[in-house]
Amino acid sequence: MKYRITHVTSYNYSESVSLCHNLAHLKLRTQSGQHDVTSQIRIDPVPTIIREFRDFFGNPVNYFSIQQAHQELTITATSEVEVIAYSLDIVENSIDLINLSSKNLLDLSWNNISDQLNKYNNNKELMEAKLFTLDSPFVKSNTALRNYAISSFSLERPFIDAVTELMGRIHADFTYDPNATDVATPLDTVLEQRRGVCQDFAHLAIGCLRALGLPARYVSGYLETLPPPGVPKLRGADASHAWFSIYIPQIGWLDFDPTNNIRPIGQHITTAVGRDFGDVTPIKGILYGGGEHTLKVAVDVENLM
Numbered sequence: 001m002k003y004r005i006t007h008v009t010s011y012n013y014s015e016s017v018s019l020c021h022n023l024a025h026l027k028l029r030t031q032s033g034q035h036d037v038t039s040q041i042r043i044d045p046v047p048t049i050i051r052e053f054r055d056f057f058g059n060p061v062n063y064f065s066i067q068q069a070h071q072e073l074t075i076t077a078t079s080e081v082e083v084i085a086y087s088l089d090i091v092e093n094s095i096d097l098i099n100l101s102s103k104n105l106l107d108l109s110w111n112n113i114s115d116q117l118n119k120y121n122n123n124k125e126l127m128e129a130k131l132f133t134l135d136s137p138f139v140k141s142n143t144a145l146r147n148y149a150i151s152s153f154s155l156e157r158p159f160i161d162a163v164t165e166l167m168g169r170i171h172a173d174f175t176y177d178p179n180a181t182d183v184a185t186p187l188d189t190v191l192e193q194r195r196g197v198c199q200d201f202a203h204l205a206i207g208c209l210r211a212l213g214l215p216a217r218y219v220s221g222y223l224e225t226l227p228p229p230g231v232p233k234l235r236g237a238d239a240s241h242a243w244f245s246i247y248i249p250q251i252g253w254l255d256f257d258p259t260n261n262i263r264p265i266g267q268h269i270t271t272a273v274g275r276d277f278g279d280v281t282p283i284k285g286i287l288y289g290g291g292e293h294t295l296k297v298a299v300d301v302e303n304l305m
Helices: 088-098 110-119 124-133 143-150 159-173 187-193 198-211
Strands: 002-024 034-044 049-054 060-066 070-083 216-223 240-248 252-256 268-274 283-289 293-303
Touching: 002 216, 034 060, 070 268, 110 124, 110 159, 124 216, 143 187, 143 198, 159 198, 159 240, 159 252, 187 198, 198 216, 198 240, 216 293, 240 268
Parallel strands: none
Antiparallel strands: 002 060, 002 070, 002 283, 002 293, 034 070, 049 060, 216 240, 216 268, 240 252
């Protein structure tokens, strides 16, 4: 599948901003199953300084500084990307073809993976995955999260089966409600009120897994939304999305979307990965002046194939 994504972020300030410094996670990753054909960012007013680099997690990041007075700021990111359907069936067939192991790696139990993470401390890949078992600013594991998760994780149960059930339970137990939470809502509150948005559900799943000593990371990106039959699609009606991924030794990271209770296989487009939302915020920074401000975000995901 090939997509064109246009993501427009507009700030309007009540007072003049004299200086701002910003970081943007808006360009797409190139990774297994996804190739960023082209990504461009246009900023108005034109920054005095703009640089691009890769962060700790390998995400493309743009730093920019506007050093002139302004009351409006618009960041437009335009990308074209090719996404390859990456289902578990494809992974399993690849494993069979290259004969990585006589044991089906997809059947590894969750406690087996936990044991590997604790045992092979000199393995670079496992050490990198182990980072995602630790607490992070938005996801702090606790007994309540472990208690919610544990019914899906019976001893020796295959990791993927357990995570699939956990994903389904979150989808069934929690109501999607954009008015129930904000960026700062603690996971304990989400767990108690059983309401939230995709960011909350991804954080919840990650917290459950980390409470069991298992690696899980946050994924930000896009998912095309389709209007009802016969209704034209509105420009800017799509949105950013979030899900999570788990790590399996010798295979890598596999994605799960608890908001929609699906395993992404070609319709999900990844922008960035990290420990939680704080690592992949689309735009963050500091400014001098500005007073009150309004924010508008418009996203279009166009299927080109």
